[in-house]
Amino acid sequence: MAEMVLKVPEGEKQSSPFLTAEWRDLVMLNYEVDPALLVKFVPRETELDSWNGKTFISLVGFRFLNTKVCGVSFPLHRDFDEVNLRFYVRRRSGTEVRRGVVFIREIVPRWLIAAVARGVYNERYVALPMSHRIQDSGDGRLVEYAWKHQRAWNKLSLETTGDFGPPEEGSQEQFITEHYWGYTAQRDGGCAEYEVRHPQWMVCMGTGRFDGNMEELYGCELDAVLKNQPSSAFLAVGSMVSVHRGRRL
Numbered sequence: 265m266a267e268m269v270l271k272v273p274e275g276e277k278q279s280s281p282f283l284t285a286e287w288r289d290l291v292m293l294n295y296e297v298d299p300a301l302l303v304k305f306v307p308r309e310t311e312l313d314s315w316n317g318k319t320f321i322s323l324v325g326f327r328f329l330n331t332k333v334c335g336v337s338f339p340l341h342r343d344f345d346e347v348n349l350r351f352y353v354r355r356r357s358g359t360e361v362r363r364g365v366v367f368i369r370e371i372v373p374r375w376l377i378a379a380v381a382r383g384v385y386n387e388r389y390v391a392l393p394m395s396h397r398i399q400d401s402g403d404g405r406l407v408e409y410a411w412k413h414q415r416a417w418n419k420l421s422l423e424t425t426g427d428f429g430p431p432e433e434g435s436q437e438q439f440i441t442e443h444y445w446g447y448t449a450q451r452d453g454g455c456a457e458y459e460v461r462h463p464q465w466m467v468c469m470g471t472g473r474f475d476g477n478m479e480e481l482y483g484c485e486l487d488a489v490l491k492n493q494p495s496s497a498f499l500a501v502g503s504m505v506s507v508h509r510g511r512r513l
Contacts, residue, residue, distance in 0.1 A: 266452050281506040283333050287462070289398060290326040291407050291422045291502040293472045294398040294440055295489050297321050307447045307455040309513045312342055313363055315439040321351045321368070322440060323474055325409030325420050326502065327396065328372075333380070344392045347371045347409050347420065349482055349490075352443055355513075356458070358455060364445030364457070369481050371411050375377055379433025390481065404470070407499060424499050428466040436496055438468050450512070458510035465500040472497030 299312055299319045306312060311481035312319055325347045334341075348370040354363045370389045371379055393412040398405065398424035410417050431437035440465065448456045473496055479487040 274454065275280075277496060280509060281456075282306060282332065282509045283507040285331040285505055285507075286329040286502065287326075287505045288327045288329055288421055289407050289474060290324060290397075290465070290502050290503040292498055292500060293323045293420055293422070293474060293490075293494040294320050294436070294496045295322075295492065296495045297351075297486075297489055301489070305351065305366060305449075307366060307449040308351060308453065309384055309455045310355045310366070310447050313352040313432055313443070314353040315436055318350070318495075320436075320440070320495070321349060321486065321489065323420055323494075324348050324350060325396070325407075341374055344373050344377065345409055345411075346395050347394070348480075349486065352439070353447055355447070356443070362441045362445045362457075364447045365443045365445050365460075366449075368486070371412075371481075402465050404468075405499065413476075413478065413481065413509060414449055416477065418474070418478060420472065420474045422470045422472035422497050422499055424468045424470040426469050428468040428501060430464055437469075437498055440496075440498075441465050441467065441500055446507075446510075448510070454509040455513045457513055459508040461508070462505040464501045465502060467498045467500045469496075469498045 296318050301313060328344050328346055330342060349368040350365050351367055354361055367387055371392050372389060373390040373394040378391040382389050395409040395410045406423050408419055408421040410419040413513055443459055445457045446460055450456055474490045
């Protein structure tokens with residue numbers, strides 16, 4: 265499938281990729297939430313995005329493979345897992361509406377990866393021990409991501425229950441997977457914007473759950489949301505991805 269190319273408004277230069285990698289086996293657990301829970305996380309210049317009048321957070325686990333930073337791969341930092349908690353925003357740029365993601369917290373197993381992401385994008389990364397398990401059967405696929413926090417293991421898991429295919433036009437799966445910008449609040453109260461490029465992902469619906477306690481990292485209100493049954497859960501195959509250099513708004 266050809267890479268989706270997004271338009272850059274006239275007079276705005278296309279930034280070069282800062283990071284390239286494959287994102288694979290993306291488990292996406294999606295929860296409808298009261299928008300009031302997210303207001304304090306919304307960066308300046310953006311507003312909450314919604315699907316059919318509903319606001320969502322997503323707990324996402326996936327594999328980084330063949331990772332390169334500025335075209336260079338680093339030993340022991342090419343392949344690793346990530347788990348993040350995110351929500352969805354949009355911003356108008358001229359006549360274009362840019363739909364993007366804001367990360368509440370991102371977990372990786374390597375401190376250097378977390379340090380670079382904090383330094384370059386001011387993203388809220390933390391380094392914790394992590395593992396994953398992927399098991400195929402005749403009926404589908406089981407994918408699990410686990411991370412250790414405060415001496416206890418937390419886990420998100422999903423079992424697929426159908427066939428992979430492109431998300432339907434206007435579906436919740438399309439809404440969740442097709443936000444191609446990242447927005448990050450800066451230390452001085454400003455906002456940075458960066459582009460994330462990838463093709464449309466094939467997805468498969470499933471049954472997912474989160475087991476654990478993340479009150480310290482996510483706050484008691486969002487941790488309580490994650491203890492409920494997800495509104496939806498699906499597995500995305502993933503693809504090559506390029507994350508471009510950011511710019512201040």
